Amino acid sequence: MADPASDGWPAGKVFEAAPQGFTYDDLIFMPQPTSFQASDVDLSGHITKNIRLKSPIIGSPSDTVTEANMAIALALSGAMGIIHANQDIDRQVSMVQAVKRFVSGFVLEPVVMRPTHSLADLDKLKAATGITTVPVTDTGGLGGELLGIVTARDADLCADRREYLSRVMTEKVITAREPLSFEEALDTLKRAKVGKLLILNSEDQLVSMVTRSDLKKVRDFPDMSRDLSGKLLVGAAVPALPDGSQDWPRASALAEAGANVLYLFGDGVDEQLSLIKRLKADYPSVDILAGPATSVREARRLVEAGADGIVAGSGNDAGADPISAPIAVAVGRGEATMVYEVAYYVTRNYKLPVAAAGVRSASQALVAMGLGASAVMLREPLAGMDEAPGGKQAGANEMTVVRLQPPVSTAPDHVARCSKESFF
Helix, strand or coil: CCCCCCCCCCHHHHHCCCCCCCCHHHCCCCCCCCCCCHHHCCCCEECCCCCEECCCEEECCCCCCCCHHHHHHHHHCCCEEEECCCCCHHHHHHHHHHHHHHCCCCECCCCCECCCCEHHHHHHHHHHHCCCCEEEECCCCCCCEEEEEECHHHHHCCCCCCCEHHHHCECCCCEEECCCCHHHHHHHHHHHCCCEEEEECCCCEEEEEEEHHHHHHHHHCCCCCECCCCCECCEEEEECCCCCCCHHHHHHHHHHHCCCEEEEECCCCHHHHHHHHHHHHHCCCCEEEEEEECCHHHHHHHHHHCCCEEEECCCCECCECCCCCCCECCCCECHHHHHHHHHHHHHHHHCCCEEEEEECCHHHHHHHHHCCCCEEEECHHHHCCCCCCCCEEECHHHEEEEEECCCCCCCCCEEEEEECCCCC
16 A cells, blocks of 8 residues: 555644644645746745735844845845844934835935025035936925926026025926836836936826836846835834833834834733734834734634734754754754644634744755745844844854844844855
């Protein structure tokens, strides 16, 4: 009689009534013939109910992994980073703002001048900010009637710096009208072959602007993760502390700074529940990613409090360490079972996505997504990248030592080793 498991078991049968938990290394996916190319595979998936990434990777909120540079690099490649919270609120806010500025998208607050401003005023603006091209409206501000635009070429052709902008500005300006998407604006900018596209409302009032520099970035990074305004997607971590002293000040400041996702995390879910409810009431446009949920019960409480996505797993898999020697660590939980159970329950009962925490290699990412996770949160695979802020030191035998810090600042440091090549 043929072995009934020769072609593998479905996940439900593997986990059904299993007396023990499975680690990632306990499971092997059975290969099957394919009729398509690897390039045809679509790995895109939701990390929250409103945000879908083309590359299902989330940068871990560790101070040795995700700061502004890593978040920008991930967003440009179609993923997203979570800015760590092991720093004061102002510095974390500045990192979020740096990511949002990297791609301007719809410039909602462009510098605008009046027709009675002089070229000398424009020179001062250039010296202070580097801006050389400004729209001109009747009020000198956003919302005024568009009269023209002054470019660097217009300004350079006039020797008298006392001349009014109304005398040198270009009055025939390429414009577009609301409503239009960022992609439609970029297409108009490309066809018009201009450096700035001014967006007007139905009353010919200036409301925003799109620049050619963004067109170049979209061309070079077609998979970049962007919000509706065209800016890069970025998340920020908010540790839910037992006393709750800094929860709301940090969360509200990050929401005001433009973070698309707030990742609430802690040792348990109790501290997160009231904060989730308050954030959804005050900042409904900001998605909440909550966890890490280590059981179906915890996941249910987070979802019913208003979370838009769940992070499953503790990040402490009891299986072999894929970075160092393949020996079971004998400490931790069966992450595979945890991810499967939480993902199965949340996706079927609430139609919400689940991301797997603590994924440490490409093979673990494959298993996690095969078990129902729509994305994976990476720490070690990203810590060796040039964009990571962690200190790297040369070790013996051409090895690089990378210091890793867990998301919670009170947790102890630990050291992982990596080869000179990329982890992932």
